[in-house]
Amino acid sequence: MTTTKKNLTNQQTEPSPEEKLPLEGIRVLELGTLLAGPFAGRLLADFGAEVIKIEPPDKADPMRQWGITKNGQGLLWPIQSRNKKSITLNLREKDGQELFKQLAQETDVIIENFRPGTMEKWGLSYEELSDINPRLIMMRTSGFGQTGPYKKRAGFGSVGEAMGGLRHVTGFPDRAPSRIGISIGDTLAALFATIGCLTAIYEREQSSRGQVIDTAIYESVFATMESIIPDYLLADYVRERMGNILPGVAPSNIYYTQDETYIVIGANADGVFKRLCEAMDQPELAEDLDYKTHVARGKNQKKLDLLIEEWTKTLPAKEALDRLEKHGVPSGLIYSAKDIVEDPHYQARDMIVNVEHPELGDFPMPGVVPKLSRTPGKIKEPGSSEMGSHNEAVYQSLLDLDEDKLNELKEKNII
Structure with a gap:
């Protein structure tokens, strides 16, 4: 992290060594929407990184309403955005871009999962930002990566799962390819991006320089596909859908069973x-x-x-x-959600954690993975249900903006 990096006002008190989380002192600006980028932000925040989630002032992250809802609120949002601060910023306007550059000076990591070229279009390329902050690390996640003939294609997780080879082997041989019941492509991309981020942070301790982490969803899926390539090229075997078995691996x-399960x-x-x-x-x-x-x-x-x-x-x-x-x-x-909730092993390992939500009350969510013996991760609070709830704390503490300036930016729809 940069030696001149400012602290937010509510972080001035230094925690004791016993309380300190392993990524405290790392600041992250999280851009993008839905899954891949925000999931990586969640993983970093779980272990103490200060993750600042940025949304346009006039367009909330769709995940706020995504999937099953209660009282008008998406139930995935409090999980995916836990431990994060929420600010608004219009990156399509020059004033918003200038504010972002100022934030980048005080930041270690930027997470973005836009289509390649979007940050460059806004004048926020890694080259421009690293001129301001040479230690800056940028995590870039997209469907097909930042280079290659497909780089400008739109690429959701479902497409990455298909083109990464996973869908072809998922399901039964007498039926069409199936999907897994979660957004596994986005999740795998987030995991690989997070590995890249932690690697870059470690390397930066030696070089004092940041770098770009280029994570493609299709490549993240492909990286988990075991030996399908040598199976094909060396043994002329194409792995197909086999239902619940792996060919040659038995039982x-x-x-x-007798009771019909x-x-x-x-x-x-x-x-x-x-x-x-x-x-x-x-x-x-x-x-x-x-x-x-x-x-x-x-x-x-x-x-x-x-x-x-x-x-x-x-x-x-x-x-x-x-x-x-x-x-x-x-x-x-084969567990359902009901089985998971009732299982004593999940409870013993704190894998269902209840966090107080201001609108939804006692909110259950998955615990932190992995378990660290000495400096474990922690869930401090659910994702903020109000966009821009940390605007004043962030802009005043990091950029020294006064109330008049904040009001002016609000009137111009910059924040």
């Missing part, structure tokens, strides 16, 4: 498969040449899955899972 599937069993390692056979009271299966080795089980995958389901159908799900746990076989229910 690893869902299995129907499904459980997941993963016992593809030789030692674990032997324990599964003991749990099923069929230890002889572990020595059967059709199932004794990983390769043999892969060749006889369908037949083996039928044998296992014949056993699970004789037991209620809880009894089957109890027996599998006793024998050390990885297994579990």
Whole structure:
């Protein structure tokens, strides 16, 4: 961070070492809307970065109303914008651009997820901003990255999932490609962008210089696609949709139980498969040449899955899972939100945290991941339900703007 960087008024009191979060002292300006950029901002804020969320004064982030709502408020917004400060700023106007440059002087990281060229159009390219603040790091997330023939294409997470290869292998072979029930492409891009940001912050300690982190959604998806490329180029194999199995990896599937539910069993390692056979009271299966080795089980995958389901159908799900746990076989229910809320393990690890929301009251949200033993992350407050609620605190403390200047900027629709 820059040595002359100012503190906000309410951060003048230095926390004790026991209270200090690992990213305290890092200031982030978060631009963009919806998921990929804001999710990265949330991850940094969870560990103490001061994240200032910027919205145009006349156009709220659509996530404020996105998905399921209560009392007119989107229920994802308080989670995605937790621990952040909210300000408004019109970057389409010259005065707004000048204000942003002043903020950039007091900032470590800028997050933006616009279509490539947007920041340049506003005169806010990395080159211009880094001239003002050479230590500045810019996290840029887009559908296809900042270079290449597709760079100017619009690219939502769904397109990145499709072109990154994920949709092609998701679903069942007799049906059209399916989507995963969350915005996984945006989330993966945010995770990779955050890794890049932390890497750049560490490197900056040696070089004293910032840099650009260029994260493409399709590349973030592709990076998780295991060996599909050498499978194709070296073995002439194209991985296809296979439902709930992975070809050649058995047993690893869902299995129907006596009380008409499904459980997941993963016992593809030789030692674990032997324990599964003991749990099923069929230890002889572990020595059967059709199932004794990983390769043999892969060749006889369908037949083996039928044998296992014949056993699970004789037991209620809880009894089957109890027996599998006793024998050390990885297994579990397929959880709904109701199951998650009622599970004692989630509760024991603080994975559902209740935060007081000014309009919605006691608000439950996912806890912080990962768990740090000495300096864990923390959820201090939900996302602000009022746009620009921190305008005065930010503009007065960081830029020394007085009340008359703030009123003038409001009248001109700059903030």
